Amino acid sequence: MDAYEAKFGNLTILNYTCRMCKKSYALKVKTEDYTDYCNSGKLIQNCFPYLSAGERELIISGICDTCFTDMFKDEESEPEENMPESYEYPQQ
Numbered sequence: 001m002d003a004y005e006a007k008f009g010n011l012t013i014l015n016y017t018c019r020m021c022k023k024s025y026a027l028k029v030k031t032e033d034y035t036d037y038c039n040s041g042k043l044i045q046n047c048f049p050y051l052s053a054g055e056r057e058l059i060i061s062g063i064c065d066t067c068f069t070d071m072f073k074d075e076e077s078e079p080e081e082n083m084p085e086s087y088e089y090p091q092q
């Protein structure tokens, strides 16, 4: 994953680039939490309870909240009746 970390005292800045939109995100976590996450195998939500679900997703999968939401939106909003069995004329 395209990530680097920078330590500032007891804080660690994790920089992630979303692999979908290529935007960079900086997540500020406690260094001890990050060490714990890397070494203990604890669940990420237990290590970083102060991060949003989207921020944790970025750490886990490298996909930012925006892209992650988009992915699910596409999946759920695709009505099956609009999927042609045979073929489809171009709309434009």
Ligand SMILES: [Zn+2]
Residues within 6 Å of the ligand: 018, 019, 020, 021, 022, 023, 063, 064, 065, 066, 067, 068
């Ligand atoms: Zn993204």
